[in-house]
Each structure stands twice: as structure tokens, then as C-alpha cells.
Amino acid sequence: MSSSLVPPESPSPNPSPNPSPPTPAKRPRPPASRPSRAPALLDLALIAAFLALTFLLGVFPLKDTDFWWHLRTGDLIRQTGQVPHHDLYTFTVPDHPWIDLHWAFQLALSWGYERGGVVALNLAKCVITCLAVLLLVAAGRREWPTWVMVLSWLPALLVLGGRMYVRPETLTLLYLAIDLSIFLRWDRYPALALLLPPVQLAWVNSHGLFVLGPILLAFALIDALLRPGSMAPGRRGWWRIVGLATLLTGLACLANPYGIAGALYPLQLARTMGNPLFSRTIAELMPVPLFIQQSAGLRSLPLQLHIATMVLGALSFLLPLLWTVSTRFRPSPDGAGGGGRPAKGKAAGGKAKAPRRSKKRSVRRRR
Numbered sequence: 001m002s003s004s005l006v007p008p009e010s011p012s013p014n015p016s017p018n019p020s021p022p023t024p025a026k027r028p029r030p031p032a033s034r035p036s037r038a039p040a041l042l043d044l045a046l047i048a049a050f051l052a053l054t055f056l057l058g059v060f061p062l063k064d065t066d067f068w069w070h071l072r073t074g075d076l077i078r079q080t081g082q083v084p085h086h087d088l089y090t091f092t093v094p095d096h097p098w099i100d101l102h103w104a105f106q107l108a109l110s111w112g113y114e115r116g117g118v119v120a121l122n123l124a125k126c127v128i129t130c131l132a133v134l135l136l137v138a139a140g141r142r143e144w145p146t147w148v149m150v151l152s153w154l155p156a157l158l159v160l161g162g163r164m165y166v167r168p169e170t171l172t173l174l175y176l177a178i179d180l181s182i183f184l185r186w187d188r189y190p191a192l193a194l195l196l197p198p199v200q201l202a203w204v205n206s207h208g209l210f211v212l213g214p215i216l217l218a219f220a221l222i223d224a225l226l227r228p229g230s231m232a233p234g235r236r237g238w239w240r241i242v243g244l245a246t247l248l249t250g251l252a253c254l255a256n257p258y259g260i261a262g263a264l265y266p267l268q269l270a271r272t273m274g275n276p277l278f279s280r281t282i283a284e285l286m287p288v289p290l291f292i293q294q295s296a297g298l299r300s301l302p303l304q305l306h307i308a309t310m311v312l313g314a315l316s317f318l319l320p321l322l323w324t325v326s327t328r329f330r331p332s333p334d335g336a337g338g339g340g341r342p343a344k345g346k347a348a349g350g351k352a353k354a355p356r357r358s359k360k361r362s363v364r365r366r367r
Contacts, residue, residue: 043146047137050150050157054133057161058126062118064165067109070102074110077103083257099258099265104205105168118166125166128174133157135177139184152316155308162302168207175203179213183220190238193245200252204262210253211266217249 069089077083083103087096100106112121133153140149163169178199182192196217203210224230224242256262272278279285286294295303 046146046150047134050137050153051130051134054130054157054160055126057157058129058164059122062122062166064167067166070106070168071109071113073100073103074106074108077107078110085258099262099268101204101208101210101256101258101262101265102168102206103257104202105171105207109166121166125164125170128170129160129164132174132177135174135181139177139181152312155305155312159302159305159309169209172203172207172209172212175199175210176212176216179216183216186220186242187224187238190241193242194248196245197248197252200249201255204253204256208265208269214249214253217246221246 073084073088076088084098084100087093087098090096109121112124137149137153160173179196182195186192196213200210200213203213221242229235253263254260258265273285279287280290283291292298292300292303298304
């Protein structure tokens, strides 16, 4: 008989006295619950309703009589190919110099009226105003609830509804909204500052209040300069881009058919509007006490809306300033000074720092 002999198994050199029990199988984790989209949808619905209200406030028949001379001037510019330099309408002073910085608006007005009439221009005005309001609402703080921003903008929107005409100031509202949106974001995205010169170029050739652009830019630069670490080495690139945009914005004010005279036109406009002939007959130029006296008094709803808008505008600057001051000088719980700095002799977590060993003792121990 032949049989195959199998050698016995050799014992393991280090037998484990207590073999480890088998690891239990991991249970599959339940799928993570997705965040609810209801708050985001509610915010979008609020903004959409606010924009719809903005659009509807601008849908009314044409009432502004300045529309017609703007339209006529636009027609003449298209026919002659020249921007007027002398008064065309006042027969008593036919050779009086005229700086018409509204010429680009008038060209667009003439072109739009030829193709769609008053209805098309009225709808275009509503769309431009909605775009400006959307930029302004989106420029708010992200941590603020949407309903708070919408509610805060409501008085200003109702005031705006009374001036929503087919006028150059509608474009000024859009330019203001674009500039404010840039200033809010240029700290993280400095390249956005390069959009300021083309906006200013369009502004100086469409409305005499283009001076608001450089004024806002100056305040934004002062704000950036007063921030902590504004002149740190890491900010040099930011200042190069913003400085270039500032220079080009100033040069854009000169890029108009009248040159330096057009750039200084706001000073002439201020002197003209300060004439008692205008300040006592045009409602928006009247002093506030005179306007209250000649209107329905403090019981006037438009006047109440104006006052509410001015109060909210002042609070929008005052409340963040007070909040910043209170948080900067508020004492920390560990007894530190303002700004939450840790006290001396303590680490950031509040524990005392371990004493450092002297170098001499460590050298002796090594020996």
C-alpha cells in the first residue's frame, strides 16, 4: 500500500492567546439629507415681486414735457451729424453757448421713438430702472435677510416711482448702481475697477450729473485707504489696478464734445439751479421749508416717503458704524482689552504659557 504522507503543520512561533474577534461589518450610512431650497426660493420670489412692483410703478402715460425737446434735439443730431454748441430754441438769445451733455441720450431717444414710439421708450425706461434696482438690492450684505433689504428699499422705490420718467436721470440711476456694485466687490476683485472708465464715458455724454461718479470714487478710495493694512506690501497690486482705473475715469470726464468746458459743466449747472427763478418754481429745487409750506404740509404722503427715505439712508451709515465701534472696543471675556486681543502672559486659548527653558541649562545637560 502506498500512501502520501502529509507533514504535520508547524506551530506558529507566536501563538496569540486571545485571538481578536472578527470585526463586524459596517452598516451603510443613510444618505445625507439635502438642504432645503425653500429659503432660496422664497428670496427669489421676494426679489421678483419687488422688481415687478418697480416695473409697474413706471407704467404710466407720458407726462414729462421735456421729452419733446430732447426728442427734437436727437432728430437734429441725426440729420446734421453734429452736436449743437449754440442754443437752438431760445429765440431771444440764438447765439448763446449751449453745452448739451445729453446728446447720447437724445440720439437713443430719437432712434427708439422712430422704431417703437412712446410705448417702446416707456417700456425701455421700466427695464433700465428694474436693472438698476436689481443691482442695488444685490449690493446689500449677504448676511442680511432678503426681506429686510426689500423692506428697507420700499420707501425709496415709492419715491422713485414719482420720478420714473423718460429722462436722462434714468441712465444716471443705472450708472450709480453699477458704480456702487463695483465698489462693494473691488476689494476681492480689483479688476472690476477697470469697468469704471467706460461707465464714466457713457455717463458724461448722457447726463450733467456725471460728477456723481468721481465723487463716489473719491469716497470709495478714502474708505479703502482708512482700512487696516491698506498700505501693506501685499496690497500694492490692488492699488496699481485701482489707481489706473481712477486715472482713466478722470480722463473719461474730458471725453465729451465740449472738452474741459463739458467737464466743468456741473459747476455751471449748480449756479443756474441756484437762481431764485428756478429754486422757487421747480419743486425738486425748492428748499424743504418752502416746499412744506406750499404743499399739503407734513400730512403729504410723498413728503412722508421722502423723510422716511432720508432717515433710512442715514441709518444705513450710522448703524454699521456704531456696530463696528462697539465690537472693536468691547472687552473680551478673559479680561483682554478692546478688539478681543488676549491678555499678556496667556495664550489665545486662555491658558498660561509654559516658561521657556534657558539655553545655558540645556547645554549643561547635554554635557
